[in-house]
Amino acid sequence: MKTKLAAVMLASAVVFAGCGSNNNGADQAKEASTNTEQSASKVENWDEITGQYRDFALDQTDKLVAETDKFVQAVKSGDVETAKSLYAPTRMYYERIEPIAEALGDLDPNIDARENDVEEKDWRGFHRIEQSLWVNNTTAGAEDYASQLLDDTKTLRALIETVEVEPSLLVTGAVELLNEVSSSKVTGEEERYSHTDLYDFAANVEGARKIYELLKAELNKQDAELEGQIGTSFDNLEQALATYKSGDGYVSYTDLKEEDTKKLSQLLDALAEPLSQMGTILGA
Amino acid sequence: MTTDDKKHAGDSILEKPVSRRDLLRLAGVGGAGLLLGASGVGAIFGAKGSTALGAAKPSSEDQIDFYGKHQAGITTPPQDFLMFASFDLTTNSIDDVRKLFKSWTEASAAMAKGVMIGEVNDNPNLPPTDTGEAAGLNPSKTTITFGVGPSFFDARFGLASKRPAVLADLPAFGGDELREEWCGGDIGVQVSANDMQIAFHAIRNLARIARGKAVLRWTQEGFQRTGGADSAGATPRNLMGFKDGTGNPDTKDEAVMNEVVWAQSGDGTPWMAGGSYMIVRRIRIRVEVWDRSTLGDQEATFGRHRDSGAPIGSKKEFDPVDLSRKDGKGKPLIPVNSHVALARGNGSVKILRRSYSYSSGMDNRTGQFDAGLLFICYNRDTRKQFIPMQQKLGQMDALNEYIVHNGSAVFACFPGVREGGYIGDTLL
Structure with a gap:
């Protein structure tokens, strides 16, 4: 996770938010006000490509939410072994679309921060639960982090719906x-x-x-x-x-x-x- | 003189052997100052590059042309810094190797001139072609010298029949404690420059260009006292405090270089004519042990006086090494197992040494320095020159108590590249 980069990307997402996917390429070229946007017109079907990527990201986050739900249930029910077996496969849905998640402010640190990436009081997400499962071999104390994680993935899903993929x-x-x-x-x-x-x-x-x-x-x-x-x-x-x-x-x-x-x-x-x-x- | 004339004057020396008269004539063309500090053929091509550049900045005397009859960086007087890199090819396609060598040639010629590599250095949507840390710096006499190791001629590229008989893995020598991590390689690249950042920049960019075709196998940085610290250019001292390189043959003597350094067309490997064989040895010095031995022991170990560099019993550095001189008790003044006695032998076998000191931080297992000498030498026939010399040294050298050879590699360094050609174009 890279907090600094996230801010930059978020900014760029905002800059381009005005360029709706219903604009055609020619309009975009006319409206072009930045280098990136001008050059983007070099490819004619950008809207189609970015639309497909958006669909992919949505599909991955749908699955992320569903699989995180199972993982979280295992943690909450105290089933260490099931939680351990679900941990890595669940994270893969997040890892595939990490750049887009990183563009969404605090969500990446909330979901994916490692120990010392953030202040102790703010540390939550997958890796906090990972530590509990593997180092302490227990789910005790991880229940709240599990609930937060599920909420965070749902927020991610909702935000990706609104993001413009540049x-x-x-x-x-x-x-x-x-x-x-x-x-x-x-x-x-x-x-x-x-x-x-x-x-x-x-x-x-x-x-x-x-x-x-x-x-x-x-x-x-x-x-x-x-x-x-x-x-x-x-x-x-x-x-x-x-x-x-x-x-x-x-x-x-x-x-x-x-x-x-x-x-x-x-x-x-x-x-x-x-x-x-x-x-x-x-x-x- | 018109640009075309200059170009012609420059090109013509690429096509015929160079006489000393040509050298002087070119010195006139390029400016007499261009020859200062450079020597032999390297200087000629240095001058040539400068004339071709015409309006280049005043630092052009700081430039050694990449192109020439021989590769630069061999008889070129050693610059202040070294970065050596050994690469392994990851591709099995000889076309890829050729492409790589062409790209490396273009990049190296640019870096020798001190200009940016490639053309895409200002597109905000792309990573710049040049990594940028040498931007705006003087060429700093950068030389980049390429060679291929014995493994280059294995089954991968169908070049087995082209392998020079001279180019074989070295036999095991006494005192070897070779570590895989500092040995071998398909390709060896020696970058020397009067600026460490520039030297690093060169290897970094060559490694980047190679991605997908070759990977770094091992690297070693080296240094010696800088020209700034010793403007007189005296023989540099190694980390044992002794002068190193006193016995080198005269690089300005073309006949001697043809005898000692340059492979000749009649030597059995036509594609190597004008090239040379490089031996690299990473020699760690046990500096902690050395530092607690007496001056008498140290001098007896080298066979020279530390201060003057003179052979024991003589006054001046370049006084002849006379192994027959005896002390009052009839014992040789210069011990028979001293480094100079063994390395010199009867004086008939010579190599061109171009070594640098190295310091690679601390050995974490012992808390001692990992420092020593990155020994580099060039010779015309390793079997007749380096190997017999090192066999004697490995078995008997008094120095062995204080050093250990922990890295080793050999490379056939190509003949020089003509403008429009590429490194290794006589081979592939």
Whole structure:
């Protein structure tokens, strides 16, 4: 989670809020008042693309709310084992759409802050419950955090309904997702108690892949080589990640050796570098 | 002189062997000052680059052209700082390797000139092509020297038959305690510059350009006393306090360089003609142990006086090393197991050393310094030059009590690149 960035993105969401999805591309070009908006007209069907991403984000948050509900019930009923088994898979719905959640003010810290990211009195959300489950092996004391978490995911769902997805958010969001992996998941810092980092890793990559798939056709028109390079790099990373699958999920981060994390990290860098050039479709 | 004339004057030296007269003539073209501080062929191409730039800023004397008959950074007088990087290729496609070498060539030529890499440095929607930390700085005599290791010639790229016989993994030497993390690599890149930030910038950008094709395997930064701290340019001292490099052959003597450093077309590997073989050894110095040995022991270990750098029993640094001189009791003045006695041998085998000191913080297991020497040398035939020398040193060198070799790599450094060509274009 990145509080600073969240503020910036929120600002940009507000700036572009006037550009409704019912405006067509030509109107947008006429009304253009900023670089990003002008360049966005380089792609004609932005509304369609951002609309599809919005649908994806809504679908993921719907599932997030439903799965969090189950997780929260387990916590509240004192079922530690069920809560533990639901924890990581539930979080994946959040991790896939993290950039958009980060654009929504305090929601990201409320849902996803790690210990010391925020003041102790403000610390809540998934990781607070994670600590309770894995360090103290109990749900006792976590019930209120569980209720808050469910409320926060519902608020997220409601806010995503209203948010305007900007082309620049898509382009930078894909790289953001991989940067999340690079800075906290591949190092095992995200899930410091449960060591379920690879679930987040996979979900972040899936979220980035979704954005790439949406932009693929446009990107191919403007830079086929870049598009191909990104596709190959996604394949390479996903293949490597698949070797750490275990049942429906992934092995514990503690099972990874240094050469494993190094390999994953290098494949991630190999993907994120060309992916960061995707902004080329926004023009100069 | 018109721009075209200058260009012609510059290009012509790329196409024929360079005589000393050419060198002087070019010095006239480019400005006599351009030759100061540079030597041999490197200086010629330094001058050439400057003339081609024409209206370049006054710092052009600070510039060493990337292009030339030989790669820069070999006979170039050692700059203040080093960043060495070993890369492993992650692609199995020789086309990708060629693309990488072309991109690296363009970027390196730009960095040697001190200009930004690439063209997309002002688009708000994209990450800038150049990472920017060297923007506006003088070229600082940046040289970037590329070579390929033995593993480059394994089954991946179908180049096995092109591997020079000279380029093989080194045998195990006495005193080796090699650590995988500081060994080998498909590609070796030596960046030297008079500014550490510029040197780092070079490796950082090369690594970035390589993403998806190659990854860093290991890196090492190095330093020596700066030109600013020693404007006279005396032989630098290593971290043991002794002068290092006194016995180097004269890089200004083309005949000697052809004998000692440059692979020749008749040496069995035509694509390496004009290139050189680089050996890199990460040698940790047990500085804590060294610091508590007496001056007498230290001097007997090196075979030289610490202060003057002179061979034991002599007065001046460059006095001849005479191993036959005896003391009053008939014992050799310069101990037979001293570093200079063994390294020099009978004087017939030479290498061109281009080492830098390194400091990589603290060894957390012991609380001691991880500091020493990143030994780099160039030779024409490693089998006849470096290996026999190191075999003797590894077994007998009195210095071994104070040092440990913990990293090692060898690379075939390509011949120089002509403008329009790319590194390794004689091979692939």
